[in-house]
Amino acid sequence: MPELPEVESVRRQLEPALVGRRFERVRIDDARLVRPHDPVEVAAELEGERVAAVERRGKYLVVRFESGRVLLIHLRMTGSVLRLPVGSLPGDPHRRAVVTLDDGSDVGYRDVRRFGTWLLLEPGEADPYLAARVGDEPLDRLFTASRLGEGLARRRTSLKAALLDQRTVAGLGNIYADEALWRARLNPLRPAAGLDRAELRRLHRGIRAALEHGLARQGSTLRDYRLPDGTGGTMQDEFRVYGRRDEPCDRCGTPIARTRVAGRTTWFCTTCQPEEPAQAARRSSRRPSRSRLQSSL
Numbered sequence: 001m002p003e004l005p006e007v008e009s010v011r012r013q014l015e016p017a018l019v020g021r022r023f024e025r026v027r028i029d030d031a032r033l034v035r036p037h038d039p040v041e042v043a044a045e046l047e048g049e050r051v052a053a054v055e056r057r058g059k060y061l062v063v064r065f066e067s068g069r070v071l072l073i074h075l076r077m078t079g080s081v082l083r084l085p086v087g088s089l090p091g092d093p094h095r096r097a098v099v100t101l102d103d104g105s106d107v108g109y110r111d112v113r114r115f116g117t118w119l120l121l122e123p124g125e126a127d128p129y130l131a132a133r134v135g136d137e138p139l140d141r142l143f144t145a146s147r148l149g150e151g152l153a154r155r156r157t158s159l160k161a162a163l164l165d166q167r168t169v170a171g172l173g174n175i176y177a178d179e180a181l182w183r184a185r186l187n188p189l190r191p192a193a194g195l196d197r198a199e200l201r202r203l204h205r206g207i208r209a210a211l212e213h214g215l216a217r218q219g220s221t222l223r224d225y226r227l228p229d230g231t232g233g234t235m236q237d238e239f240r241v242y243g244r245r246d247e248p249c250d251r252c253g254t255p256i257a258r259t260r261v262a263g264r265t266t267w268f269c270t271t272c273q274p275e276e277p278a279q280a281a282r283r284s285s286r287r288p289s290r291s292r293l294q295s296s297l
């Protein structure tokens with residue numbers, strides 16, 4: 001699934017193509033993209049809108065129109081936005097929408113798994129909508145280690161689950177959460193609320209470093225991720241842990257382990273990211289108590 005570095009890479013290519021342009025014709029071929037709204041009605045509403053800005057919040061692309069309306073695009077699993085050559089619209093069974101701009105060029109939206117969404121919001125609606133769903137931007141100057149600590153302190157989950165929660169920090173998904181935890185040398189199963197100041201500083205640095213590395217490679221090309229110009233990113237060649245089960249850890253050589261945390265496959269190094277002593281103790285104290293219970297039954 002595209003995460004912050006992927007969505008931001010898409011945004012950077014779309015911005016110069018869209019800003020100042022008018023949506024001349026819009027065709028939405030898949031009702032799932034805009035449900036519960038009617039695709040024909042949404043397309044008609046979009047026609048005539050002129051783009052003022054293309055921004056990003058978390059994993060959302062935020063297309064702001066001069067009218068004050070906002071189109072929120074979420075790529076979910078396999079969505080991609082493609083600039084199509086003027087005058088030719090190559091056939092594509094996975095294309096769900098096409099926007100023809102006033103310079104004659106087309107922007108296509110393709111989505112194999114069809115989980116992506118387009119939501120058209122009226123003036124004033126977008127900011128509260130996003131504020132309720134998306135937390136601090138991790139690459140923003142206002143995002144500090146203590147802000148991260150405040151966000152984590154409210155979560156009664158594992159560290160990994162808390163990082164995946166978009167309200168804790170915006171834009172992290174399964175890839176960059178694992179990469180950030182490896183960089184911070186923190187075990188993904190630790191309770192989110194229990195980090196000390198040094199650990200918070202490491203995690204803050206780890207999140208930023210992992211995202212900036214991804215951004216510098218224009219994201220990772222897994223599944224159907226494509227940039228608007230049809231190329232892909234190269235971050236997938238430089239993962240430290242994600243998808244690298246049994247390969248040696250770049251830091252210590254221990255084979256990377258794979259487990260499941262918060263329902264998601266999770267990769268980590270058992271040496272660099274050990275369980276904290278309390279966590280290990282809780283586990284070992286649970287086992288005998290369970291066996292005592294079973295023997296007494």
Ligand SMILES: [Zn+2]
Nearest residue numbers: 249252269272
């Ligand atoms: Zn290691």
